[in-house]
Amino acid sequence: MKNLLRFLAFCALSQLPQADVGDFSPCLNVFYQLWPPKGLNGTPICQNYDNNYRFASLYSRERRAPWFSAYTFSTPSGKRPRCLWKYEPQLANSKASGEMVDFPMPPKKVDQNVIDSQAVPEDYTNSSYTRGHLNPNMHHSAKYDRLATFTLTNVVPQKQGSNDGPWAALEMLINKTLDQYCVGKAYVVTGIMPYRVGAERWLKDEHRVAIPEYMWSAYCCPKYSQNLPESLRKTFPTFAAIGRNDPNSTEEIVPVDWTKKRNVGYDVRRMPLTDLEAYLRERYGSNVTVFNQQCSE
Template identity: 30%
Template sequence: MAKKKSSSGQILTRLFNQNGVKMILGVVAAGSFAFAFGQEKIQQFVASATPSNSACLDQFYRDVPPYLMKDSLNKHSYPLCFNGFNVMYSGVSKTPLWVAEALTPERLSQKIPREDSFHEEPRVAQEHRALLSDYRASGYDRGHMAPNADMPTKDAQFDSFSLANMVPQAPKNNQQVWRELEEAVRALATRQKQDVYIVSGPVFAAKKLKTIGRGVIVPTATYKAVYLPKTGAIGAYYAPNDNSLQVKIVSVCYLEEQLGINLFPQLTEEQKRNTYNLPLKATAVKAAKPIDYSHWDAESQCAEEVDNSALQAMQKQFKSAGGTSSHAQNQDAASGLDASAQDAIVKQLIEALLQYILQLLK
């Protein structure tokens, strides 16, 4: 018994019977084009919602991430790439350990109206994840480490409201001191027309640390390390996490000793001991006036140099495991455009094209 012909076979037979060799060639060409065109467009749509691997490394000076020098800091750590900034998140503290971003005059020329969208980070395991309920009625703000006002796109703005970018911050520290420091750093980029590389995060310096919610650790201070390659100016802000409105400027080496993190592995110890008088407010930044030198820190213990192979391994983590933002994940979940879905859509398009041509031949 002859096998039953498939629907595709029936279509081709009918086309041959009607002497439609040219039409068949047209169908094949059209189908191939539709498949290639459709698949390319779908892939572009998905790719446009996610930060590229290379874009992740752009947030680091010379593409090199900060490096955790203490083994204890690596426990339950998550390297996360977002649109416009990167995070090394700790499942122990349920906060970032550091947040890195690169500011340029071009990036800050994009003004995005603020739209609050605080959310939990889906790439972090449930048991390590900070929750919105952790901060509720805690007495602490959800303090951005990479600020919303630094973000050049809607996707980046959304990502900045991930709790992976937050620490419990005392209200006056967050709303006044931290805000003024963020404005001052942006002014360095916009008024002096130079790139600024920043690493921000929490300091956990007390023997007994306070927690909120299900174990989100409250930092004793917040820091913001700043490097300006154009002039070589460098230094760090150090602000106690209370309502005292205090802030001091320290060397990067001072911070590295406190944190156990090599904040700028690309820089030499000599560079990181230099300390400049970083502006405390945006009004202190003048377009034609470089930042004054302050002092050389001869006392602090700088982080040890990191082997190139270890740095390359860290780069790979951000180029692979940390390459999808929470916004992109939400979009992918909503659209369902995984690989199998893409294939199904393209096949439906081709089948519809064949059916249309068949109708024309009837």
């Protein structure tokens, strides 16, 4: 009888709706070995679109921007989709739906609770910053996976010179490399490095949406081709990079190539995963681990 009661209790609990905000449990499959990055504090979001979990983000309510987004890579197909930007209802109301929602079209207004809890399109309008995807649509093949990336809980203020320049080139390089040489599932985590404490910068100086000083990205591909060209042998099973989002930052983390004719100061530096984690540890003041056991099976 006791075993029966335990079984019924388990079934009842398993049927309870799982939160999309505040818990990574429903979307652990987007992380290598079901293991989210450690060492960063924020609000977990399982990004739900069309009633499916597409990727995950660790969100900062104070910054109204994500610390990172994590996803599994798939070879893209087709052009960039056109769609409305979306928001996360549960950031505004914990009892709301866990599925992302399109921002209303003018003249309809955005609910004040949404404005208070997260970034809205008006924050970026006339700000001199673009909406920089952490999880880019070009790293997915399925239509709804690509559409799901267009949520403001997945973007940060990114300078045009970075977004359309060296950072875009990095995303294309990752795309090509994983497509050609990763023979198993590839896990990607892309995030930001904030300015140092006391030097934070905000969109339009309104203390609403924080601007990152650097962007970073790392992938984990535990199963890959044994016929790697010499130039790529150090990029498997892991690869990492840091990109400048401020052309006036010092060159200690990412040196500047002053010989370039375009996008000077938005350089990207490629590096081993251990080097990236060392920079994150120094900036965050905590031991940041992106992939369990350095992506080693």
